[in-house]
Amino acid sequence: MPPIVSEEYKRKKKKEILSGALACFAKKGFQAATIDDIVAYSGISKGAIYNYFKSKEEIYLELLNEQTESANARLAEKISVFSSAEEKLEYLFDLYRDMSPFSQERKDRITVQLEFTLHSSRDENLNRILNERGKKFFLKLITDIMEEGQNTGEFRSGADPNHVAGLFWTFMDGAMLHRVINEEYPYKTIIDYVKGLVLQDLKQG
Amino acid sequence: MPPIVSEEYKRKKKKEILSGALACFAKKGFQAATIDDIVAYSGISKGAIYNYFKSKEEIYLELLNEQTESANARLAEKISVFSSAEEKLEYLFDLYRDMSPFSQERKDRITVQLEFTLHSSRDENLNRILNERGKKFFLKLITDIMEEGQNTGEFRSGADPNHVAGLFWTFMDGAMLHRVINEEYPYKTIIDYVKGLVLQDLKQG
Amino acid sequence: MPPIVSEEYKRKKKKEILSGALACFAKKGFQAATIDDIVAYSGISKGAIYNYFKSKEEIYLELLNEQTESANARLAEKISVFSSAEEKLEYLFDLYRDMSPFSQERKDRITVQLEFTLHSSRDENLNRILNERGKKFFLKLITDIMEEGQNTGEFRSGADPNHVAGLFWTFMDGAMLHRVINEEYPYKTIIDYVKGLVLQDLKQG
Amino acid sequence: MPPIVSEEYKRKKKKEILSGALACFAKKGFQAATIDDIVAYSGISKGAIYNYFKSKEEIYLELLNEQTESANARLAEKISVFSSAEEKLEYLFDLYRDMSPFSQERKDRITVQLEFTLHSSRDENLNRILNERGKKFFLKLITDIMEEGQNTGEFRSGADPNHVAGLFWTFMDGAMLHRVINEEYPYKTIIDYVKGLVLQDLKQG
DNA sequence: CATGAATGAGGATTCATTCAT
DNA sequence: GATGAATGAATCCTCATTCAT
Structure with a gap:
């Protein structure tokens, strides 16, 4: 009986984690930034982070995708005008x-x-x-x-x-x-x- | 009673370590490259490495100095002709x-x-x-x-x-x-x- | 959301570590006793020990405080009768x-x-x-x-x-x-x- | 063809090592004192130390014997007067x-x-x-x-x-x-x- | 005999990940 | 789903001892 939460909630939570992780990776680099840093920064518990991402690397990769995917779509659009x-x-x-x-x-x-x-x-x-x-x-x-x-x-x-x-x-x-x-x-x-x-x-x- | 090994020898040894370290740092990055990688790559024992450099970071910094120091001096000279x-x-x-x-x-x-x-x-x-x-x-x-x-x-x-x-x-x-x-x-x-x-x-x- | 484990539990765990450490320090001396000895003796994992104490030295110091702090208070009291x-x-x-x-x-x-x-x-x-x-x-x-x-x-x-x-x-x-x-x-x-x-x-x- | 040196010389050398070692052991304890400390303190090379003693522990033991052996003999004598x-x-x-x-x-x-x-x-x-x-x-x-x-x-x-x-x-x-x-x-x-x-x-x- | 460079086992500590509650 | 305690492999570094010069 897992308490179901809305997709909305999940997305928000992921965003929070990614935002904290971005700051940590920027401040210390991927290797040097620890999960505990991200916990401290995002205020989200270690266990919770692993509910949303299956490894530190996945957080990293998602962070990088996030950017290209959407930003670039917008870019092409804007130019077309x-x-x-x-x-x-x-x-x-x-x-x-x-x-x-x-x-x-x-x-x-x-x-x-x-x-x-x-x-x-x-x-x-x-x-x-x-x-x-x-x-x-x-x-x-x-x-x-x-x-x-x-x-x-x-x-x-x-x-x-x-x-x-x-x-x-x-x-x-x-x-x-x-x-x-x-x-x-x-x-x-x-x-x-x-x-x-x-x-x-x-x-x- | 004369120095056990020549300065020349020491310099060569340092070069070897730096060369192995450079390859390792390039291949994996400073954080991810381990001393054991450098050992494996350079064929020099862990202890010996620490005879020449007092930390992994020092190797890194020396590697970076090496470059700027000498290369730049040469550059300025060459231009002057x-x-x-x-x-x-x-x-x-x-x-x-x-x-x-x-x-x-x-x-x-x-x-x-x-x-x-x-x-x-x-x-x-x-x-x-x-x-x-x-x-x-x-x-x-x-x-x-x-x-x-x-x-x-x-x-x-x-x-x-x-x-x-x-x-x-x-x-x-x-x-x-x-x-x-x-x-x-x-x-x-x-x-x-x-x-x-x-x-x-x-x-x- | 309540604390994962009770304060009571933590105190007990610390006691266990200290007790194992005491035996190890006594048997081999502070320097010679290794964290692995304490692990073996207390049956608590290396990581867990570092959750409770931030260094081998801290374990040592706590062990010494433990004694003086409480024991001495009791001593003075007993005499007063x-x-x-x-x-x-x-x-x-x-x-x-x-x-x-x-x-x-x-x-x-x-x-x-x-x-x-x-x-x-x-x-x-x-x-x-x-x-x-x-x-x-x-x-x-x-x-x-x-x-x-x-x-x-x-x-x-x-x-x-x-x-x-x-x-x-x-x-x-x-x-x-x-x-x-x-x-x-x-x-x-x-x-x-x-x-x-x-x-x-x-x-x- | 090992250059023979006098017993006198050997005894003096041992004394020097022991004297340096005593200071080191006292200052840092047996475990914490390193052979390099003794080298630094006595001015005698690492190799030489191992020519006279076969281990750090042997130095320690000799240091302790030194004392009891002679000192005590003298003590008994003095009392007899x-x-x-x-x-x-x-x-x-x-x-x-x-x-x-x-x-x-x-x-x-x-x-x-x-x-x-x-x-x-x-x-x-x-x-x-x-x-x-x-x-x-x-x-x-x-x-x-x-x-x-x-x-x-x-x-x-x-x-x-x-x-x-x-x-x-x-x-x-x-x-x-x-x-x-x-x-x-x-x-x-x-x-x-x-x-x-x-x-x-x-x-x- | 003297020297100090080389060796590598050993030790303290960290940290990604798991999992019981 | 959330929490953070537990785990132990992995890492940097030390240092007693050896040995080529």
Whole structure:
């Protein structure tokens, strides 16, 4: 006779755990953060945590999924409202630029995300999944815009969409890394600078 | 009564330990890599390791110093042979570009380095040290070139040296990160692309 | 939501651990006794022990406190029922005398206690605490009786209370030491002998 | 072709090691003192120490023998010069009394000795040896005097030599223990007090 | 004989996970 | 479902002893 609780309740509970875990993973790293840390942080008992997740690693993975899944769906949607490729690209640059100033929660999320990305280099399988996802989603986001821009003549046809896409994400990851480790890093200004360089290049005859 | 073993011998032994440790830290991360892993990897006994380093952390830190200390001194020296700012900047881009294809050892080093950089965001003190070092050395490397270029008129005077410097390292860190997690990342091409954008911008009237 | 286990249960568990630890410390000494010994002896898992005590040393210290704290309170109380100083002093001698034959547990406790006392000579801070406690409690126990006896005229006024007190505890510690290391030591007889000498001296004209 | 060194040299070397070891054992206890401590303290290399002693325990045992062997031989000799039992007994009391103020080396020796004595309660074999030695030498020292005194009529015949002997060593061990752990312990005064009590008792009709 | 580097068994402590209440 | 006590494998580090130089 297990006391049935609503799905709603369960979802809320999971959120609480994930939120506490995010803070802990960000503050100490996945390995160093202990379940007891998460207990202390989330106020949820150890046993309860294991009712919702079957291991520390699962919490970690869920935390990382959470982000990509939903956030990315929204992103693609938002872009679709713009009619020109240039506007779309510009919007993306601005979107990332305007994340600053970063909330603690976003910083935590970025730290955890980057650490996970790095960690993925150690696991063949994980690595493949992440790279595929990156290609299918992140790179595609930009290459689609590029192709659109080249078709409409907005962007010079000589630019390789893959390289522009690579450049974009290379740069964004670098910028977030620097922002996370250095309070004084001129995040917004530098993004604008790059945005200028890229757009100028793409639009030039 | 003479020293049992030569300084040379000791240095070699330390190198061996560091080399084994680097591989382990790269493969598993600092926390997850155990002393026993290092023992297995380096073939050196546990006790011997503790004769040369007083903790796992010390090995880690030495590994990170090793890199910056010497490598950076060499870098500054190499640049000084070029007479124009443009050549210097170009040289830096090329230097990083030509690191590819990456040896396993370099990949290991980068992974460990990036992980450490991220980790530093958790330790106020470490963070300050790293940022200061970054400012004093890495950023200065570029800003010096920028100022030189602006004085000689090679580079447009409107460009903010700090932003160019920030852009450069933001980008390099991002590129190394992507290279490390993705075998297919077009590292060289993208670096050349960025190099083109930046130089074009700086040289334009 | 009520406490998983009662306070009573916890106290009992602690007792069990302490009891096992006492036996181990007595049998091998604090340093030589291992946590695994305590595990084997008490039948309580290693992890559980660390739920109740945060280090081997804490177990040791608690073991030593346990004794002094309560036992001493009782001692002072018991003495207060006697109306003459002589009776009180005699009671103390008899109390220690009648500890023999020693139970294994008492022998253990004495061994551990003496070893700790000796060890305290190595730690300035510990040493000070122990000496203060000794002065405030053990010595005072006797000097109070002495002063009472001198005020009522039971004891000769020339006797220095501090010296009598010193003699008493010097002797008791010596006797317990000898008793612990030598089964054949005539503990009771010798205590009675000393009791006779001291009382005769104090009561003489 | 082992370079032969003189016996003299060897003895001196052993002394040096023992002296360093004594200080270390006193400062930290047998278990806690490490061979490296002894190396640091004596300035003799680890290898050399193992040329002279085959284990840490052997050093410890030798340290304890050293003392009893020679010191006790001298003691018996010294006593023999006195012609009356009373003088002999008094001499013994005075001898111990005049050890104070204690040199650091004596304190070290006492600490180590007492710790060893306590420790002996853990080893059946050791315990037997120590008790036999105690009986044969220490107790006998006093009982011989007692018998002599009773034969000459100096001491009352009712006194049990064994009890007096027991009392004497019980008390001396207690006094040394207290002296070692408490700088302010009135060692000399208390010994004199006990000496008075005992002699008065023995001489009384 | 002297030296101190190497060895690895052993010890204290931590922590993910389980499970009785 | 919630709780937190119990478990013990895993981890870092120490140190007595050995042995090549």
